[in-house]
Every structure is written in structure tokens, then in C-alpha cells.
Amino acid sequence: MKFSHKVQYYETDKMQITHHSNYIRFMEEARSSFLENVGYSYKRMEEENIVSPVIDVHAKFVKSTTYGDVIDINVGVKDLTPAVVTIGYTMYVDGEIVCVGESKHCFLKEGRPTAIKKVNMGLYEMFLKYKEEKL
Amino acid sequence: MKFSHKVQYYETDKMQITHHSNYIRFMEEARSSFLENVGYSYKRMEEENIVSPVIDVHAKFVKSTTYGDVIDINVGVKDLTPAVVTIGYTMYVDGEIVCVGESKHCFLKEGRPTAIKKVNMGLYEMFLKYKEEKL
Amino acid sequence: MKFSHKVQYYETDKMQITHHSNYIRFMEEARSSFLENVGYSYKRMEEENIVSPVIDVHAKFVKSTTYGDVIDINVGVKDLTPAVVTIGYTMYVDGEIVCVGESKHCFLKEGRPTAIKKVNMGLYEMFLKYKEEKL
Amino acid sequence: MKFSHKVQYYETDKMQITHHSNYIRFMEEARSSFLENVGYSYKRMEEENIVSPVIDVHAKFVKSTTYGDVIDINVGVKDLTPAVVTIGYTMYVDGEIVCVGESKHCFLKEGRPTAIKKVNMGLYEMFLKYKEEKL
Numbered sequence: 001m002k003f004s005h006k007v008q009y010y011e012t013d014k015m016q017i018t019h020h021s022n023y024i025r026f027m028e029e030a031r032s033s034f035l036e037n038v039g040y041s042y043k044r045m046e047e048e049n050i051v052s053p054v055i056d057v058h059a060k061f062v063k064s065t066t067y068g069d070v071i072d073i074n075v076g077v078k079d080l081t082p083a084v085v086t087i088g089y090t091m092y093v094d095g096e097i098v099c100v101g102e103s104k105h106c107f108l109k110e111g112r113p114t115a116i117k118k119v120n121m122g123l124y125e126m127f128l129k130y131k132e133e134k135l
Numbered sequence: 136m137k138f139s140h141k142v143q144y145y146e147t148d149k150m151q152i153t154h155h156s157n158y159i160r161f162m163e164e165a166r167s168s169f170l171e172n173v174g175y176s177y178k179r180m181e182e183e184n185i186v187s188p189v190i191d192v193h194a195k196f197v198k199s200t201t202y203g204d205v206i207d208i209n210v211g212v213k214d215l216t217p218a219v220v221t222i223g224y225t226m227y228v229d230g231e232i233v234c235v236g237e238s239k240h241c242f243l244k245e246g247r248p249t250a251i252k253k254v255n256m257g258l259y260e261m262f263l264k265y266k267e268e269k270l
Numbered sequence: 271m272k273f274s275h276k277v278q279y280y281e282t283d284k285m286q287i288t289h290h291s292n293y294i295r296f297m298e299e300a301r302s303s304f305l306e307n308v309g310y311s312y313k314r315m316e317e318e319n320i321v322s323p324v325i326d327v328h329a330k331f332v333k334s335t336t337y338g339d340v341i342d343i344n345v346g347v348k349d350l351t352p353a354v355v356t357i358g359y360t361m362y363v364d365g366e367i368v369c370v371g372e373s374k375h376c377f378l379k380e381g382r383p384t385a386i387k388k389v390n391m392g393l394y395e396m397f398l399k400y401k402e403e404k405l
Numbered sequence: 406m407k408f409s410h411k412v413q414y415y416e417t418d419k420m421q422i423t424h425h426s427n428y429i430r431f432m433e434e435a436r437s438s439f440l441e442n443v444g445y446s447y448k449r450m451e452e453e454n455i456v457s458p459v460i461d462v463h464a465k466f467v468k469s470t471t472y473g474d475v476i477d478i479n480v481g482v483k484d485l486t487p488a489v490v491t492i493g494y495t496m497y498v499d500g501e502i503v504c505v506g507e508s509k510h511c512f513l514k515e516g517r518p519t520a521i522k523k524v525n526m527g528l529y530e531m532f533l534k535y536k537e538e539k540l
Binding site: 008009010025028029032041042043067068 | 295302313
């Protein structure tokens with residue numbers, strides 16, 4: 001699934017490029033948009049008491065970007081185990097890869113890690129469906 | 136009361152100076168430290184169900200700062216009415232003024248704006264005491 | 271001129287609302303978009319060696335917003351003197367005002383404050399034209 | 406080497422914990438402090454035209470932190486090849502691990518990736534010395 005972010009002035013740094021920490025935020029934006037598009041917005045999750053913290057984040061920076069660049073982000077499900085979903089992100093500017101990232105998320109029920117299936121079968125099946133898709 | 140913040144790389148922007156939005160955050164840091172030092176930390180306020188949103192913020196930028204600069208912040212009570220406290224900030228680098236700011240805060244009880252005295256007499260008296268001090 | 275910003279998760283704070291410092295960033299986003307739309311993008315300014323630092327920023331917070339809210343921002347020229355342009359912002363969610371802000375900008379030529387007309391007559395005339403418009 | 410960061414209110418999010426993207430910034434703060442302490446501040450690097458972009462960043466979140474927590478960060482050299490240095494970070498609150506991270510950095514000379522030894526032998530030897538140390 002596709003998402004775009006236009007780099008803002010406040011996201012650049014003294015090296016005159018996008019500060020690397022912001023790509024972690026772009027990943028959250030893309031993930032949030034992805035979940036909303038497939039019908040599982042964070043808001044719905046919160047209403048259903050699904051708490052899903054980030055337990056791991058990784059980004060590889062291939063090419064710098066800067067103010068005004070439009071970053072196109074391909075977001076999808078990279079891996080799925082009973083307890084953890086891995087979301088993958090490939091970011092492009094003008095068709096060239098600038099950053100590749102992934103984030104891992106577990107699911108809590110009453111504060112304890114729980115299998116996704118047990119938390120919400122519909123959410124599990126959605127992740128499974130998107131896992132098949134080419135990122 | 137005094138507080139210091141060392142400018143981080145991620146707080147600079149493409150103009151190679153501290154991004155102006157960050158001074159609003161330095162003001163929060165200084166205010167938080169001020170309240171903690173006088174015994175009314177945000178944590179204590181939260182425990183006592185005192186909710187105090189920012190209703191107005193203003194900053195005047197006199198001189199730019201950049202990565203590595205240590206900003207010394209003088210923080211104090213600039214004005215106090217029954218409903219609103221105004222906190223003032225003067226920021227220096229090496230004794231020269233770089234930014235002057237202020238923030239206004241109201242106090243809520245059960246979600247409604249309430250006189251500070253009614254919310255917490257001790258807090259009101261503390262603000263009154265620091266109002267006398269030269270900023 | 272109109273601009274929209276969707277509040278991201280990373281822009282919220284422990285009070286479960288949009289952190290107040292982010293509105294200063296939304297103002298920059300709206301200003302950047304406004305300048306781009308009228309043909310004076312920051313990029314063009316940089317190419318023409320126009321440096322225009324923020325010298326003053328003010329925001330009044332009327333109503334809190336949170337994750338997922340779409341903030342519509344009306345941006346325009348509020349005031350114009352030979353040396354300083356004041357940009358005004360009115361922010362709405364679902365038609366209700368949430369924040370009113372303004373930022374002041376001066377113009378530098380070879381590092382010294384200079385009348386806007388002297389820096390760039392086209393830019394001055396554009397500001398003058400938009401000053402007439404209702405914000 | 407040790408470094409501390411006190412979590413600020415603006416670093417928390419709607420889940421009432423420190424937003425995960427901020428740990429990447431804490432890593433930069435710790436790295437910056439580490440380099441300053443061993444005599445290779447970013448400022449000195451910039452003066453010597455050493456450009457060292459982040460090419461990879463990874464963080465594993467073990468335990469959430471929140472406003473007011475003091476995060477103690479152990480920072481050191483985890484790995485060193487001719488072209489890439491890996492900086493490692495272990496973060497604690499009250500002696501308990503909250504986050505483990507690492508960042509990889511290459512070195513550019515006239516815009517091209519270059520062996521660290523060729524860029525600056527003193528920097529290479531400093532990294533080598535700290536590689537021996539237990540993180």
C-alpha cells in the first residue's frame with residue numbers, strides 16, 4: 001500500500017538533510033495510514049482496547065533527502081508470527097530508494113503479551129492477507 | 136530560577152540554526168524544572184488531578200543559536216490573575232539574550248476552568264511568591 | 271489560502287492531545303505551502319539568497335486536538351511594513367477554531383536586515399496583494 | 406561511557422509513554438556527548454571537514470519509560486571496520502534495561518565513502534581503543 005510524506009523544513013538538520021530520526025516517524029505515519037485504509041485504525045484499536053507497542057525498529061539509510069522532497073512509502077506486512085507482526089517500509093524519492101525500514105509490534109491484552117489471533121481474529125487475518133502481497 | 140539546555144543536533148535545521156519551534160519546548164523544560172524545584176512537579180499535579188493546559192505561547196527571537204550552544208534560561212512568574220498564570224522566560228547564550236518568551240496556563244477542575252486558589256491554595260501562594268522575584 | 275495537516279500519533283503527548291509546540295510547526299507547514307502556491311517557495315528564496323528568519327511567533331490555543339484530527343489552516347498576510355511581514359493563521363477542526371497564530375519574518379541581504387522591497391520587489395508585491403485578502 | 410537524559414513532557418505520546426522515535430534522538434545525544442568527551446566533537450569534525458552520516462539505526466524496546474524518568478545510557482564502540490563504525494547503546498532506568506540500540510556511521514571525504522584511517526588516523530585509533538572496552 002502506498003503513502004506519501006512531504007519533507008518539512010523542521011524535519012531537516014544542520015547537515016541540510018532530513019534528520020534520520022524522522023524516518024522512524026514517517027514509518028509510523030505510513031503504518032497508521034495503512035491500518036486506517038484496511039479498516040483497523042489506531043482509533044478503532046483503542047476503542048477495542050487493543051494495545052500494540054513498538055518493540056523493535058530498524059532503518060537503513062540509502063540516500064539522503066531534504067526539505068520539499070516527496071517521499072513515497074510502500075508499506076506492508078513483512079512477517080507474522082502468533083505474537084509479533086513485522087511491518088516493512090520501502091521509501092522512494094523520484095523512484096529511487098532512499099530508506100528501507102521495518103518495525104515489530106506485539107499485542108497486549110490486559111497488559112500482557114497475547115497471540116494476535118486471541119486479541120482479534122479479524123486483525124490477524126488482515127495481516128495474513130497483506131503478508132502475501134509483494135512489498 | 137535558572138535552567139540550562141544544550142542544543143542537540145536534531146534540534147537544528149537546514150538554516151544551520153536551532154529551529155524556532157524548539158524554543159517552545161525549551162520553555163516547557165524550564166517550566167517543568169521550575170515547578171519541580173518549588174515542589175509542584177507535573178507528576179504531583181497529575182496525582183492531585185490538577186490539569187493545567189497551555190492557552191497561549193509567545194516567543195521573540197533575538198539572536199540565533201546552534202548545535203552545542205548551552206542556553207541558560209531564567210524562568211519565573213510574570214503575571215498572576217485568579218484564572219491564569221503567565222510564566223516568563225529569558226534565554227541567554229554566554230550572557231547575551233537570544234530569546235524572550237512567555238506562556239499562559241489556566242487550571243481545570245473536573246474539566247472546567249477554575250480559579251487557581253480554588254484548585255490549590257499552596258500552588259497559588261507559590262506563584263504569588265515567585266511573582267515578586269525579578270525575572 | 272487553505273492548507274490541511276492530519277495530526278500524527280507522534281505529535282500527541284501524555285495529556286492525550288496534540289502537544290502545543292507542534293502548532294508552531296503546522297504554521298511553518300502552512301506558510302511553506304502558501305509561499306509555494308504563490309510561486310515563492312523556500313527553495314526559490316534560497317536560490318535567490320533570500321534569507322528570512324522567524325523573529326517572533328505567537329499562538330493562542332482555543333480547543334485541544336488529537337491524533338487523527340484534520341486541522342484546516344487558513345493562512346495569509348496579516349501585516350506588512352518595509353522590514354517585517356506578519357503571517358496569520360487560523361486553524362479549524364470541523365469548522366471550529368482550535369488555534370490562532372501569527373509569525374513575523376524579517377529579510378536579510380548579506381546577513382543584514384533589509385527592506386523587503388529592496389530584497390525582492392516581486393515578493394513585496396505578492397505580500398501586499400495577499401494582505402488585502404480576508405484571512 | 407555514561408550519559409543521562411531526563412524524559413521531557415513533549416517526548417511522551419498519547420500512550421502516556423516516551424514515543425519510540427525519541428530513543429533514536431537520545432542515541433544521538435549520547436553519541437555526541439561521547440565524541441565530545443574523547444576530544445572529537447561534531448564541531449571539530451565539521452572544522453576538519455569530516456562528514457559522517459548515519460547509515461543504519463536499530464533499537465529494541467524492552468520496557469517503556471515516561472515523563473520525568475532519567476535514562477542512563479551506556480555508549481561505546483561495538484564494531485569497527487575500515488569503512489564503518491558501529492556505536493552501541495544500552496539504556497537503563499533505575500538499573501533496569503529499557504532499550505538497546507546501535508547506529509552505523511560511514512565517513513565521507515569530498516563526498517565519497519572513505520576508510521576511517523584515511524579520513525583521520527586519530528579518530529580511527531580512538532574508536533579502536535573504545536572497542537576494547539566493555540559496553
